[in-house]
Amino acid sequence: MNDITNHTYLNDIFAQYLGIELVEAGRGHCKVCLPLKKHFLNAANVVHGGVIFALADVAFAIASNSHGKLALAINAHISFLKSKSDGTLYAEAKEINEPHRLGAYDVLVEDEEGEVIAKFSGMVYRKK
Numbered sequence: 001m002n003d004i005t006n007h008t009y010l011n012d013i014f015a016q017y018l019g020i021e022l023v024e025a026g027r028g029h030c031k032v033c034l035p036l037k038k039h040f041l042n043a044a045n046v047v048h049g050g051v052i053f054a055l056a057d058v059a060f061a062i063a064s065n066s067h068g069k070l071a072l073a074i075n076a077h078i079s080f081l082k083s084k085s086d087g088t089l090y091a092e093a094k095e096i097n098e099p100h101r102l103g104a105y106d107v108l109v110e111d112e113e114g115e116v117i118a119k120f121s122g123m124v125y126r127k128k
Contacts, residue, residue, distance in 0.1 A: 008065045015058045018051070022062070028095030030062040035088045046083035047117075053078050055091045056107040056120035063093035064103050064124040071103060071124035078120045088112050091120075101126055 009015065009022045015032075023031040034055050042048040056078060064071040089109055096104040107120035
């Protein structure tokens, strides 16, 4: 991990508050995890979509900022494919295109068995 990755992760107060852990990161790539807690559940007794989105968004942010230029999200989309109530979720972000002004990323959110829980896609704008 480089200094930029560490800075992005350590200064994300919301990620720290949720308990999101950095598993691995490199240029254009990041994997994070979140052990699930009861207070992450919604009225249907499954993980709230906002928690899953936040986990994916943290992986997206770290991966997209790994090139040393400030990257700001300009669009994000998530599809929820399976529900989960306990265990640990992992989000892995991968860069789709060579980073220039716009960067595109895919993030898969999976459980500890590798079952896909959600698919997230995002795009960033890189400032000069």
